[in-house]
Amino acid sequence: MHREIKTTKDGSKTLYINELNESYHSSHGALQEAEHVFIKNGLNLINYSEINILELGFGTGLNVLVTINEYLKTDKNHTIHYFTLEKYPVLASEIDALDYPSLFENEILSEINTKIHAADWGKPIEIIPRFFLTKMECDFFKLSNLTLPEIDLVYFDCFGARVQSDLWELPMFEMVSEKMKTGGLLTTYSSKGSVRRILQSLNFNVEKKPGPPGKREMINAIKL
Numbered sequence: 415m416h417r418e419i420k421t422t423k424d425g426s427k428t429l430y431i432n433e434l435n436e437s438y439h440s441s442h443g444a445l446q447e448a449e450h451v452f453i454k455n456g457l458n459l460i461n462y463s464e465i466n467i468l469e470l471g472f473g474t475g476l477n478v479l480v481t482i483n484e485y486l487k488t489d490k491n492h493t494i495h496y497f498t499l500e501k502y503p504v505l506a507s508e509i510d511a512l513d514y515p516s517l518f519e520n521e522i523l524s525e526i527n528t529k530i531h532a533a534d535w536g537k538p539i540e541i542i543p544r545f546f547l548t549k550m551e552c553d554f555f556k557l558s559n560l561t562l563p564e565i566d567l568v569y570f571d572c573f574g575a576r577v578q579s580d581l582w583e584l585p586m587f588e589m590v591s592e593k594m595k596t597g598g599l600l601t602t603y604s605s606k607g608s609v610r611r612i613l614q615s616l617n618f619n620v621e622k623k624p625g626p627p628g629k630r631e632m633i634n635a636i637k638l
Contacts, residue, residue: 416431416432416433417429417430417431417432417504417508418430418432419508419511419512420437420441422437422439422440422441422442422443422444422445423441423442423443423627423628424442424443424444424445424446424627425443425445425517426439426443426444426445426446426476426514426517427444427511427512427513427514428440428441428444428474428512429473429474429504429508429512434573434577435577436573436574436576436577438473438474438573439474439476440603440626440627440628440629441628442626442627442628442629443626443627443628444476445476445480445514445517446626446627447603447626447627447629448476448477448480449480450625450626450627450632451569451571451601451602451603451625451626451632452477452480452481452569452571452601453480453481453484455601455623455632455634456567456569456599456601457481457484457485457567458484459599459634460566460567460599462492462566463491463492463493464492464493464494464495465492465493465494465495465566465567466495466497466562466563466564466565466566466567467481467494467495467496467497467565467566467567467568467569468497468498468499468562468565468567468568468569468590468593468594469496469497469498469499469568469569469571470498470499470554470557470568470569470570470571470572470581470590471498471499471500471501471554471571471572472498472499472500472503472549473500473504473571474504474508474509474512474514475509475514475527475530475531476512476514477498477569477571478496478498478530478547479514479515479518479523479526479527479530481494481496482523482526482530482541482542482545483518483520483523485542485545486520486522486542490543490544492544493544493545493546494544494545494546495538495546495548495563496545496546496547496548497548497550497560497562497565498547498548498549498550499550499552499554499556499557500549500550500551500552501551501552501553501554503535503551506531509527509531514527515527526541526542529541530547533547533549534549535549535550535551536548536549536550536551554572554581554586555585555586555589557589557590557593558589558592560593562593564593564594564595564598565593565594565595565598566594566595566597566598566599567598567599567600567601568590568593568594568598568599568600568601569601569602570590570600570601570602570604571602571603574604575604575606575608582604582606582608582609583612584612584615584616587609587612587613587616588616591616591618591637594637595637596637596638597636597637598636598637599634599635599636599637600613600618600633600634600635600636600637601632601633601634601635602632602633603625603626603629603632604632604633605622605625605629605630605631605632605633609633610622610633613633613635616637617637617638618635618636618637618638619635619636619638620633620634620635621633621634621635621636
């Protein structure tokens with residue numbers, strides 16, 4: 415698939431797939447969306463000494479970078495194990511063109527971004543002390559075959575249902591639920607009624623929350 419670089423309204427960049435008429439992030443702001451959905455309404459709501467995060471999918475690596483940026487603001491007394499799936503890894507040239515480190519004040523994020531994308535697939539890599547990243551190059555529907563610890567937090571960041579409807583249906587959410595611990599949180603930019611009903615049927619407590627810029631609502635769901 416051909417991808418091109420586009421600049422979103424907050425000045426951060428994203429990838430756009432012509433054939434699908436779909437972007438990797440919101441046109442209203444890639445960085446704003448990542449921070450609002452996955453940090454403000456995700457990571458910042460989890461308070462454990464050890465946090466296991468599952469992301470679907472890795473894409474441009476922006477969610478990993480904003481997670482590490484937030485982690486660096488803390489006392490760093492907790493450990494994060496971050497597991498991320500991606501079927502179609504982006505190119506090194508695309509990562510360079512996105513230039514995500516320039517969005518942050520902390521200059522160390524440039525080196526960290528390089529380590530994120532240079533990390534070998536399929537094995538845990540300690541990107542910074544106490545932050546371990548495991549990138550897995552596979553189809554999301556292979557999730558049930560993966561050996562993971564019980565997941566505390568899910569970043570559900572698949573392409574929209576318009577282009578990949580099967581990722582927003584019951585079988586996918588069943589596999590995700592099976593990997594989560596009781597009390598685990600799933601956060602996603604979506605607010606579709608069908609997604610809310612599926613999660614409720616899987617015994618999640620679903621809450622509609624204000625969405626990122628350009629989107630009225632999003633979903634938080636806690637596994638009961």
